[in-house]
Amino acid sequence: MMAGESGLVLIASFPKSGNTWVRLALASLMRGGAPLSFPAPVPDIPICASRLRFDELMGVESADLTPMEAYRLRPAMLRQWAATPSEPRILKVHDAWGRTPDGESLFPPEVIRAVVHVVRDPRDVCVSFAAHLDVSIETSARYLSQGLWMARGSRPVIQLPQWLPPWSEHVLSWTEDCPCPVLTIRFADMRADPRGTLARIAHHIGLDSPADALDRAVAATTLEAMAAAERSFGFVERQSKNNQFFGSGRVGGWRGVLSQPLGDSIREAHAAAMARVGLNE
Amino acid sequence: MGSQNTARRVWGPWSVIDEVPLPELPLAPLEQAGAPAILVREAAVPAPGADWQQITPLVHRAPDGTLRFEVPDIAAFLVSGDGWTVSVAPASGAEAGDVRLFLYGTVQALLAVAHGLLPLHAATMAKDGRALAISGASGAGKSTLAAALSHAGWHLVADDVTLVGASPAGPLQVSPGVPRVKLWRDMVEGFGLTTDGLARTRMELEKFQLLPAHGMAAGPVPLAALVLLEAPPPGPLGTPPPPLTLTRLRGQEAFLGVESAVYRRRLVGALMPAKQRLAALGGLASRAAVHRLVRVQSLAALPEVLAALEGVLACNPVGAAGAAQP
Numbered sequence: 001m002m003a004g005e006s007g008l009v010l011i012a013s014f015p016k017s018g019n020t021w022v023r024l025a026l027a028s029l030m031r032g033g034a035p036l037s038f039p040a041p042v043p044d045i046p047i048c049a050s051r052l053r054f055d056e057l058m059g060v061e062s063a064d065l066t067p068m069e070a071y072r073l074r075p076a077m078l079r080q081w082a083a084t085p086s087e088p089r090i091l092k093v094h095d096a097w098g099r100t101p102d103g104e105s106l107f108p109p110e111v112i113r114a115v116v117h118v119v120r121d122p123r124d125v126c127v128s129f130a131a132h133l134d135v136s137i138e139t140s141a142r143y144l145s146q147g148l149w150m151a152r153g154s155r156p157v158i159q160l161p162q163w164l165p166p167w168s169e170h171v172l173s174w175t176e177d178c179p180c181p182v183l184t185i186r187f188a189d190m191r192a193d194p195r196g197t198l199a200r201i202a203h204h205i206g207l208d209s210p211a212d213a214l215d216r217a218v219a220a221t222t223l224e225a226m227a228a229a230e231r232s233f234g235f236v237e238r239q240s241k242n243n244q245f246f247g248s249g250r251v252g253g254w255r256g257v258l259s260q261p262l263g264d265s266i267r268e269a270h271a272a273a274m275a276r277v278g279l280n281e
Numbered sequence: 282m283g284s285q286n287t288a289r290r291v292w293g294p295w296s297v298i299d300e301v302p303l304p305e306l307p308l309a310p311l312e313q314a315g316a317p318a319i320l321v322r323e324a325a326v327p328a329p330g331a332d333w334q335q336i337t338p339l340v341h342r343a344p345d346g347t348l349r350f351e352v353p354d355i356a357a358f359l360v361s362g363d364g365w366t367v368s369v370a371p372a373s374g375a376e377a378g379d380v381r382l383f384l385y386g387t388v389q390a391l392l393a394v395a396h397g398l399l400p401l402h403a404a405t406m407a408k409d410g411r412a413l414a415i416s417g418a419s420g421a422g423k424s425t426l427a428a429a430l431s432h433a434g435w436h437l438v439a440d441d442v443t444l445v446g447a448s449p450a451g452p453l454q455v456s457p458g459v460p461r462v463k464l465w466r467d468m469v470e471g472f473g474l475t476t477d478g479l480a481r482t483r484m485e486l487e488k489f490q491l492l493p494a495h496g497m498a499a500g501p502v503p504l505a506a507l508v509l510l511e512a513p514p515p516g517p518l519g520t521p522p523p524p525l526t527l528t529r530l531r532g533q534e535a536f537l538g539v540e541s542a543v544y545r546r547r548l549v550g551a552l553m554p555a556k557q558r559l560a561a562l563g564g565l566a567s568r569a570a571v572h573r574l575v576r577v578q579s580l581a582a583l584p585e586v587l588a589a590l591e592g593v594l595a596c597n598p599v600g601a602a603g604a605a606q607p
Contacts, residue, residue: 039514039515039516040514051419051420052418052419055419055545056545056546056547056548057337057338057547058337058338058339059336059337059339059340059350059387059545059547059548060339060350060352060383060386060387060545061386061387061419062419063419063420063488064382064383064386064482064483064486065352066483066485066486069352069353069354072353073338073339073353076338076339077338079338080337080338157420158420230517230518231517231518232517233516233517234514234515234516234517234518234520235515236514236515238515238518242518243518244518
């Protein structure tokens, strides 16, 4: 991404859907395919709900605001972000597309250039999310069906609170409601054809992707390489005390883990949204 | 808001006349009765004019230097360009305590800029007549350390916003700020205290106002050192956290360290003339000992951290010897 280029790019997804993998591949591609340095491999693609950035961009301490007050200011924060050339142009997003109680778009479309929307089979998400949060499979499945607050404990953490609606609603918010140019990619596409998928992403967001840089970026950011780097150096985004951030990433890996009834109930609950983004194949 | 109840109080380096009651602040001693004072009054605050500059979505500057800050549904504030008048327009139904919270935060930083002072994002504690400013990002543990040092007998000088006097002669000095430490419930309880009877910073937040166990510093305190708090980077899963490290920063590293400690750095950077800001940063970097303290953020690690801070104070006398080698 060229410095000073106008408009922000969002990498949007429900957690544990491949968002970080996409960011790592893009970060490497932007460096001509260079390997990334763990434990903090993607400092230049930060989360949009960063508390520190909010405080600096707004000039007020978010920890003195209620979660709702901060939420209502996020559109203004993002406009200020877009107007600040020194800030990164590509952002990680776990929120759904939506509006604040004031009726404003949480992500003002006029400052969003493109959205890369990453989706993954909710049954695989369920397993990975449970490991990430150190909760049971059943609790994770409940989060997918009921939605959850992220980063909203009794005291602030490094992210502002984010409301994640149920998985289906989250997916459809980006595919149906977001008026910006959205490219939806599937985790399985990244797995089956990382080079082709990364090229599509780069094209969608207007990033140069010379063939040799693509080759190197894909080789530098295989899931296996990242899991190995995390084992050696750690990873700043790991939350669990028991599990690595980068799991096996096996498509359909839920089969050995979820009970048949639980797997079926997730598929039935989210069938329409899964079909919408081609996750039934 | 009757003027009959107005008091002259001390707020950091300033006297204030509080037409808007500021009950947390100590009354000014008699000898300050005639000194210039900042008037904090309730008054209408106009919307930013078309020729005002937007500094952040919440902060605007008028062509005459007047600064405007607004927290929606809480209050709008206006700081006159000369820094001697603060107008406060509470939103309808706003809690007075909520209004003061932002007055003591961002508005204090705007006042500092108007008076040519560089505000630091730091809790400052004093012992034996010398002060340590403890800086770090929000959530880095500044207030927790301030509370812990307070229980260990240190005096509170300032929590959260630290104003360092920048007089060219004599030692750097920090004036006592708002006499409370803002602490989240888990930390209050971690110290074995109860939140019963403590005032919340906001009705909806689990953050409480703790009075310093051993009181406030009685007056301005010479600044011995600035300590930058950091957490170690994460290691591989299951590896124990690295041991505490304390490093004295020098030259450009010290300068950049001080710069990282500026309160609302981007806002202050946009408002303060570059020459003045660089002079203040340089003055601090050369006249206070700047240290980086990397440690895990846990109550169990507190004794070791307190010992390290005692050590920093012990090896950094203030004044001409402020640059002494540790």
